[in-house]
Amino acid sequence: MSVDLTGAAWDRQRWAARVSLAAAALAVLLPLAYGGLGGVLLLAAGLAGAAVTAAALWWTLTRRGPERWLSAVVTVVTPTLLVVLFAVTLGRVLLLSLALWTVAVSSGRYALRSTGRLPRRTKEHRARPVERPFLIMNPRSGGGKVERFALKEKAEGLGARVVLLDPEEHQDVTALARAAVAEGADLLGVAGGDGTQALVAAVAAEHDLPFLVISAGTRNHFAMDLGLDRTDPSTCLDALTDGVELHVDLGFAGDHPFVNNASFGAYAAVVQSPAYRDDKIGTTLELLPDLLTRQRGPHLTARVGDTTLDGPQAVLVSNNAYRTGDPAGLGRRRRLDSGRLGVLGVKVDSAAEAAALLLAPDPQGLVVLSAREAVVDADRTEIEVGVDGEALVLPTPVHCRIAPGALRVRVPRKRPGVPVEQPRLNWRRLRKLAATAGRG
Template identity: 30%
Template sequence: MNRSACLIFNPVAGQGDPEQELEVIRALLEPEFDLDIYLTTPEVDAGQLSQAAVERGVEAIIASGGDGTLSAAAMAIVGTDIPFGIISRGTANAFAAALRIPNTIDAACQIILQGETRCVDAAYCNGKPMVLLAGIGFEAETVEMADRDAKRRFGIMAYVLAGVQQLRNLQSFEVEIETEDKIVTTTASAITVANAAPPSSILAQGPAGIIYDDGLLDLTIVAPESKAGAIAAAFHLLQTASTSSAVDRDDIGYLRANRFKIKAEPPQKVVLDGEMIGTTPIEVHCVPAGLKIFVPFDQALSPAEKLEGLPNLTIEMKNSDKD
């Protein structure tokens, strides 16, 4: 008997023909799964469809769309034993890339059909689901500038073009970062808190090896003093990510923790898994091993912290006897 599965499909994701893509997915999966197929709409999102599927008692949930669709669908499954399948059809496809899931429909379906699962971390940011990352400052401004029309026309290059434009408006802000055991204050232009992130998400690559099943979140601080410094910092992050080595610049820092509270002055825009959600302050916490997912697995450990050299840096250690 075939397993029951809910397929959540976003028809406006990506640049392809959605009807044709859905037919390909059905042809590949229906021999092994009894598929319940639901399309997202402006009124009903992937999270609602996924929650309903959980309540119906399906044996697997599969989502096809961009990172926002995948994030919303995944979080209804956190804490359950329901495996989650990913078929990416978005612009960045960062979640699939972070988990080393192929970005073609055929190969992604083969991962699901193989049936191998791993438990990976999930997270919440201000009560909202997060499977990838939260970006504060420069990254949020860049994502906001790359609208849907630009992404349809240029694909991933829409983010690159928006980033180049945003460099003209590069601004620093004061930030306070609180973890379980310390409070860090510094000056930054971009803060990224990552649960999972591929090398292409360069502003998350301080430790250059985001570990998605260690029960911790990775925070990267980028604090260039000029536009030229920002370009140099971005190039350094790209280089270290490609070689899986940690950063070595005074204007880039990173640390790991299970939870972060972040305040910025002035308040900064925040992007969560590719979607704008408002402004700081934010609270982010990890849900260790919260999500069972069809995914190949291979991760290496990397250094836990580097803060030295950041501008206007202070670190206050918290008393472990207090809350």
């Protein structure tokens, strides 16, 4: 739905754009004017330091032994020295410049938020009463949230049948869900990690049953993007008595469902290691040098529509696209019902390219795409895949697809919700708004 701005609203929009541009200009010019030639040199030092930090981070990830530790020291020391240098040289002018930049960003976002299109919210549907809800709970998820929040007792008090997974024995949650459906369950739900959520969600979608997400996992990415309360998973059970339905998409990598993403390349190879569960950081640092420099792992090829990505170190195929324009919203999805996969491809072969990946406004090493289908192939018959954090090995090529609106998620009527995405600053648009003479 477009926003129609007239009168006072249009004036506020124009003036917010003007304030943003003026504050941004002052934020840059004040340190330069205060420092004179030294200010110009300081700016150059800042840009050079940022490039050195990015390059050192790449060497930290791709080297071993003394080279790695030296690079790690440079990664930490360089930005620290820059902060000290700026603070000592500019003093209060630096604080004033930061304050002006804050004004510029907030005013610019206000001006741009007043134009264009309003964010589309997922439509809520009426939820029919359920009589035989069936819930699977993992007592180990999230450091024991099931027990800490008495989720089993609260769910059973609301009439749900609850099965606690045995931490000492592998259990097929898909088989448990199918058996529950055969016995007459009219709602399926999970208190556990996203991998378990995806498996049971696929059964719910197959039988057109509502699905209940209980945010008892460690990261709860799916619950976060549904707008659920991640601090108190027991509030998710309110959906059984006062809930609404959201019809959201479900992703598939081959025949394997995912609610968040399927990862190929470096990360997928790392999570395959038996040592990863007990020592995530150490295992990652041990394997990354060979993976990032292509001494180990498959040569990937990803085909997304008319685009072919040749040789990326990592490909992430997500159930709807992740945000890229709002730093505060990285790792989140603005929608779960667009009917399209998000695809991120990363290809970096040198320290210079790593610096460009972090500093350039449109780096060549990062590809961001959206499509209904994506195919990931390799120079071998099988490849490692991380599907919602679960380590799998799948035959190539892996066909990824999305099932639009396949999942009926039951959520509480009252919930925190998904934070509104801040518009990305577009200085060209701000200049046009500021230069507008009359009212729209």
